[in-house]
Amino acid sequence: MTNSPSPLETYRNLLATHALQPDPIQLLAVEKLQTLHRRLANYDPRTSTKWTEIFRLGARKPRVEPPQGIYMYGDVGRGKSMLMDLFFDTVSSRHKRRVHFHAFMLEVHAFIHKWRQSETKIGDDPIASLANSITEEYWLLCFDEFQVTDVADAMILGRLFEHLFQQGVVVVATSNRIPEDLYKDGLNRELFLPFIEMIKDQLDVLHLDGGTDYRLDRLAKNPVYFSPLNDTTAKEMDRLFDELTEGSMPHSMVLTTQGRDLEVKICARNVARFEFEELCSRPLGASDYLTLVEHFHSVLLANVPQLSPARRNESKRFVTLVDILYEAGANLVISAEVNAEDLYLQGDGNFEFARTVSRLMEMRSQDYLKDVSFRH
Numbered sequence: 509m510t511n512s513p514s515p516l517e518t519y520r521n522l523l524a525t526h527a528l529q530p531d532p533i534q535l536l537a538v539e540k541l542q543t544l545h546r547r548l549a550n551y552d553p554r555t556s557t558k559w560t561e562i563f564r565l566g567a568r569k570p571r572v573e574p575p576q577g578i579y580m581y582g583d584v585g586r587g588k589s590m591l592m593d594l595f596f597d598t599v600s601s602r603h604k605r606r607v608h609f610h611a612f613m614l615e616v617h618a619f620i621h622k623w624r625q626s627e628t629k630i631g632d633d634p635i636a637s638l639a640n641s642i643t644e645e646y647w648l649l650c651f652d653e654f655q656v657t658d659v660a661d662a663m664i665l666g667r668l669f670e671h672l673f674q675q676g677v678v679v680v681a682t683s684n685r686i687p688e689d690l691y692k693d694g695l696n697r698e699l700f701l702p703f704i705e706m707i708k709d710q711l712d713v714l715h716l717d718g719g720t721d722y723r724l725d726r727l728a729k730n731p732v733y734f735s736p737l738n739d740t741t742a743k744e745m746d747r748l749f750d751e752l753t754e755g756s757m758p759h760s761m762v763l764t765t766q767g768r769d770l771e772v773k774i775c776a777r778n779v780a781r782f783e784f785e786e787l788c789s790r791p792l793g794a795s796d797y798l799t800l801v802e803h804f805h806s807v808l809l810a811n812v813p814q815l816s817p818a819r820r821n822e823s824k825r826f827v828t829l830v831d832i833l834y835e836a837g838a839n840l841v842i843s844a845e846v847n848a849e850d851l852y853l854q855g856d857g858n859f860e861f862a863r864t865v866s867r868l869m870e871m872r873s874q875d876y877l878k879d880v881s882f883r884h
Contacts, residue, residue: 512598512600513598514542514545514546514598515538515541515542515545515591515594515595515598516538516539516542518594518597518598519534519535519538519591519594522594528587531587533586533716533717534586534587534591534716536714537578537580537588537591537714537716538591538594540578540712540714541578541591541592541594541595541680544575544576544577544578544595544678544680545595545598545599547575548575548599548601548648548678549600551574551575551601551647551678552647553574553643553647553675553676553677554676574673574676574677574678575678576710576711576712577678577679577680577681577710577711577712578680578681578711578712578714579654579679579680579681579683579687579707579711579712579713579714580592580680580681580682580683580714580716581682581683581684581685581686581687581713581714581715581716582684582715582716582717583684583716583717586716586717587716588682588683588716589652589653589682589754589756589777590754592606592650592652592680592681592682593606593754593756595650595680596648596650596680599648601647601648603645603646603647603648604646604647604648604649604650605645605646605648605649605650606650606652607649607650607651607652608651608652608653608757608759608776609651609652609653609654609655609681610653610655610759610761611759612651613658613661613664616638616661616664616668617660619634619638619641620634620635620638620664623637623638635664635667635668635671636671638668639668639671639672639675640671640675642672642677643671643672643675643676643677646677647676647677647678648677648678648679648680649672649677649678649679649680650679650680650681651679651680651681651682652681652682652756652777653682653683653684653777653778654681654682654683654685654690655683655684655685655690656690656691656694656700657691657694659694659695659696662691662694662696662697662699662700662703663696663699663700665700665703666699666700666702666703666706669703669706669707669710670706673706673710679710679711680711681711684778686713686715687704687707687708687713688704690703690704690707730748730751731744731872732748732839732840732841732842732871732872733841733842733844733847733848733868733872734841734842734843734844735843735844735845735846735847736844736845736846737811737843737844737845741843742810742843744843745781745808745810745841745843748808748841749774749779749781749808752777752779752806753776753777753779754777756776756777757776758774758775758776758781759775759776760772760773760774760775761775763799763800763803764799765795765796765798765799766795768796770792770796770799770800772800772803773786775804778803778804778805778806779804779805779806779807779808780800780803780804780806780807780808781807781808781810782807782808782809782810783809783810783811784809784810784811784812784813784822784826785811787809787825787829788822788825788826788829789822789825792825793825793828794828794832797828797829797832797833798832798836800832800833801832801833801836801838804838805838805839806838806839806840806841807833807838807839807840807841808841808842809829809840809841809842809843810842810843811843811844811845812826812842812843812844812845812851813844813845814844814845814846814850814851814852815851815852815861816852816854817854823852823861826864827861827863827864830864830867830868830871831864831867833871834867834870834871839871840868840871842868848865848868848869849865851864851865852864852865
């Protein structure tokens with residue numbers, strides 16, 4: 509047993525210090541996490557009914573039913589990841605792992621590829637082998653931003669999670685989607701439906717609906733355009749990224765649009781961070797930027813230079829990027845060499861750029877930021 513604070517105690521402490529605002533839906537989620545926390549205190553999957561059946565351990569140890577996990581879904585900014593982290597940090601077991609779901613699936617594919625290339629395979633099924641290796645080390649898996657958009661992922665998940673659940677692994681997940689909408693309209697989706705039923709059977713599905721988007725609410729109280737470029741503005745960009753992602757560990761991901769890959773080197777919790785050169789100096793177009801707003805509600809764009817006719821292509825891409833973010837109601841945080849009205853003073857395209865300056869000004873306003881918070 510441990511004397512460390514429980515999820516409910518930690519949540520109440522955060523309320524008492526005004527680090528969080530009272531939220532009845534969040535409180536319900538914390539109470540469910542508290543119950544799971546209590547059931548995990550002395551849990552060992554090696555004593556579970558399913559584990560003993562699989563590994564024929566007989567009745568040498570008392571048999572227990574594995575605790576039911578939790579699947580929290582809802583709009584961005586509702587505190588799902590914060591609550592899961594609060595829970596994860598208070599679980600005393602060393603057999604636990606918290607991982608972004610996209611990163612986890614990259615590891616899954618890497619394991620399968622390595623298994624197939626190996627001359628000394630263990631067993632005849634890479635999925636079963638992977639599940640066994642996971643279970644040997646982790647009894648609690650916490651997945652952030654659970655989503656399924658890739659057909660290869662969809663075909664693997666059912667078999668993998670079936671093995672994990674059979675071996676008594678407990679899962680906690682956050683997602684923007686209700687389970688029924690996972691892999692929506694995907695190729696051969698009918699083959700994925702049993703996995704959805706498995707999730708609903710094994711996990712307590714909780715909707716964090718309505719309420720305030722707390723991250724965007726905080727953003728509305730901060731400047732979102734920093735100039736000139738110096739150490740101070742760089743630190744402000746770092747601070748805002750940390751605040752919007754609630755201090756989450758950043759990761760990378762690759763988005764695919766029209767057969768092209770768009771690398772996102774730094775992202776976390778629906779927030780992406782780029783250098784100007786990454787988005788505006790490469791041959792990207794509207795479809796690439798549209799893909800961005802499908803995945804991220806906020807984009808941080810660093811080191812925007814003062815533009816000129818010599819960089820007309822970069823200027824046009826910047827205009828397209830701002831237009832798409834604006835129309836989607838997304839947030840744009842910028843660090844730039846000069847103020848917005850001085851970004852493109854003369855030359856071909858100056859007239860069109862005037863609308864971009866106007867939109868940049870509006871996207872910095874309290875009304876826009878509050879409206880974004882409402883829409884997301």
